[in-house]
Structures are given as structure tokens and as C-alpha cells.
Amino acid sequence: MFKVAVIGGSGMLGRALVDELTQQTSWKVVATAFSRPSAQTVALDIRDTGAVERFIEQTAPDAVVIAAAERRPDVCERDPALARALNVDAVRTIAAAADRRGAWTLSISTDYVFDGTHPPYRHDNAPAPLNAYGHSKLEGERALTETTDRGCVLRLPLLYGPIVNWSESAVTSLVPAIAASAAPGGEPATMDAWAIRYPTFTPDVAVVIRQMLERHARGEPITGIVQWSGDEPMTKYEIAVRLAEALQLDAHLMPQHTPADATPRPHNCHLASSRLEELGIGRRTPFDIAIRQVLTAFPWQGARSPA
Structure with a gap:
């Protein structure tokens, strides 16, 4: 065993x-x-x-x-x-x-x-x-x-991935602001469009x-x-756009093209996965498919089901 x-x-x-x-x-x-x-x-x-x-x-x-x-x-x-x-x-x-x-x-x-x-x-x-x-x-x-x-x-x-609350991932933590921006009279949500994440x-x-x-x-x-890394580069702004599409929300998103975090973040830390890939190790689920699985399993009150 x-x-x-x-x-x-x-x-x-x-x-x-x-x-x-x-x-x-x-x-x-x-x-x-x-x-x-x-x-x-x-x-x-x-x-x-x-x-x-x-x-x-x-x-x-x-x-x-x-x-x-x-x-x-x-x-x-x-x-x-x-x-x-x-x-x-x-x-x-x-x-x-x-x-x-x-x-x-x-x-x-x-x-x-x-x-x-x-x-x-x-x-x-x-x-x-x-x-x-x-x-x-x-x-x-x-x-x-x-x-x-x-x-x-x-x-x-x-x-x-699958979450117990929105804040558990920096990806899903964007959902409340996206939803608020889509509400009647909602203020636009400003999202980082500088740092590239995977x-x-x-x-x-x-x-x-x-x-x-x-x-x-x-x-x-x-x-x-x-x-190991996903292979789709995107900023938080681009992630938010794709989250809004998955939630079928007409979100009002504003890109922020300069660093705004109090804690310094790197611009692009893309990790090469070649050592594992050469061993035949790995799996990548496309973001748009995977994020719909996450959102379907953790439905937001007021958002329609992911398309």
C-alpha cells in the first residue's frame, strides 16, 4: 500500500x-x-x-x-x-x-x-x-x-479551481466586483491590465x-x-472579461495599465514546464472550459448559469 x-x-x-x-x-x-x-x-x-x-x-x-x-x-x-x-x-x-x-x-x-x-x-x-x-x-x-x-x-x-468562497483564488476573487459593475447603476470595476499571469x-x-x-x-x-503552468497568458482585466462572459454579465470593466498594487508584483513570470513535459507529465484544461466548471459548481446568487 x-x-x-x-x-x-x-x-x-x-x-x-x-x-x-x-x-x-x-x-x-x-x-x-x-x-x-x-x-x-x-x-x-x-x-x-x-x-x-x-x-x-x-x-x-x-x-x-x-x-x-x-x-x-x-x-x-x-x-x-x-x-x-x-x-x-x-x-x-x-x-x-x-x-x-x-x-x-x-x-x-x-x-x-x-x-x-x-x-x-x-x-x-x-x-x-x-x-x-x-x-x-x-x-x-x-x-x-x-x-x-x-x-x-x-x-x-x-x-x-473549485472553491469554498470567492476569495480563495485571485481569479474568482474578481467575481463580486464584476457582478457589482453589471448591476443597475453599478460603478465600473478597474482591473489590472499590466501584470501578465498564467x-x-x-x-x-x-x-x-x-x-x-x-x-x-x-x-x-x-x-x-x-x-508547471497553464499556457494562456492574460492580465486580471482579461481574466475579468472572460469571467463576465462565462457568467453572462454585462460588466463595466476599466483596464489599469500601470502597476497599482501596494505590494510589488512581477510583470511576467511565465514558468517553462519543459522538465516535466519531457517526462510525459502534464495536463492543461483550457481556461474557458475550466472556469465554467468552477462557476457552475459555485453559483453566484443573481448571476445566470455559465454559458
Whole structure:
């Protein structure tokens, strides 16, 4: 029985991953949660070193996937100590405990380790983060690679997928403003049209991770750094336009062509996925198809069903 521990199984990526992995009938999946515990998860605060070590020791997984993190750039900027605790120190603790058990560890990182000036970025390009979030995730990458030889970092860009609330993804967080702009007398919604993002569907990422785990189960583990990304470039303004089309809303959207975020964001951090693609790993669902699946599963009161 191949056993996988998913740390952060209640988050947007964690849920998609658990859904994918539990379809493998010969695998056992143990998921942890902190802010949204349930009967299907084990309660775990990854900042508690002793609790992490006991969980790994008792679970005895063959592989550990770290999907828990502080992913909000503005929060990381305001509270670098929290960002470090979740994105660096916890990664080191989990990787060390997994290494003692002989388990392979996969840690999720971000395209924000790059400054966005010279895309596309290969896995071996030199990182140069612009904000506290990117710095913390880069330190987390180093914490993993310094702690275990059985580790792999998977860098991902902007994620979206099945949600429990609109704010769970920076993609779906645009929906309330889009809807408000379409209401009678609604004010136009200003959307960033400067930064280029590559929205990536969490069920696709879950397939990528499952394929990576299958290689490990065969005794062919992937180590070092790999990257996965959707292949459709779009700004938040362009994402909003496509969301409005999917919701059949006559939204009033205004593009903002200069950076307006308080926390600095990179212009274009397109991640090259070639290392995984060369291994035959990957799946990409077109944005317009995937976002309709998300919106259909989480209907907004007042919006018509996606076309």
C-alpha cells in the first residue's frame, strides 16, 4: 500500500489533490488541515514542530506533499514572521521528519521567486523575488533542498479551481466586483491590465502531482526543481472579461495599465514546464472550459448559469 500524506488538504490545491489521489485504489491518502478541519482530515498546525514530527512518525508515509502555505502577498508583506513560519520553517520541519522516515517530499513554490523581467523562466534560472512572499517561498525551496536529498520543489503560478468562497483564488476573487459593475447603476470595476499571469487549474496540477507520485512509487523519484503552468497568458482585466462572459454579465470593466498594487508584483513570470513535459507529465484544461466548471459548481446568487 503506497501511502501519501497531504499537508494542507483543506486548501484549494489540497482538496483537488486529495480528490485526485483517492481515486488510486491501491493508495492510502492521509490529509491534514488547520483552518478547516473535518472528519476526513487530521488536525495539524505545521508551526508546531513536535506535532509535525509525531504526525509523520505515526502516519509513516511513503511520500509527503506540502500544500500548506501563506500565499497572500499582502499578508506576507505585513507579517514576514508568519510568512517565514509557514513557508520556510515548517517546510524544513516536515522535510526533516519525512527524511528520517525515508519518505519523498514535494513542496509547492511559486512563480513569484522571479522578478518577471525576462520570461519564460526555466527551473534553473536564477531567482530574484520582488516581495516578501517570493522571498519566503525561495527560502522555503532552499530549506527543502538543504534538508533532504529525497525532495522536490514544484513551482506553480496563479491557481484557480473549485472553491469554498470567492476569495480563495485571485481569479474568482474578481467575481463580486464584476457582478457589482453589471448591476443597475453599478460603478465600473478597474482591473489590472499590466501584470501578465498564467492561470492554472488545480485539478490539472493534481494530475501532475499524481503522475510525479507514480514515478516515485515505481522507484523513479523526481528531485530538484520542476515547474508547471497553464499556457494562456492574460492580465486580471482579461481574466475579468472572460469571467463576465462565462457568467453572462454585462460588466463595466476599466483596464489599469500601470502597476497599482501596494505590494510589488512581477510583470511576467511565465514558468517553462519543459522538465516535466519531457517526462510525459502534464495536463492543461483550457481556461474557458475550466472556469465554467468552477462557476457552475459555485453559483453566484443573481448571476445566470455559465454559458
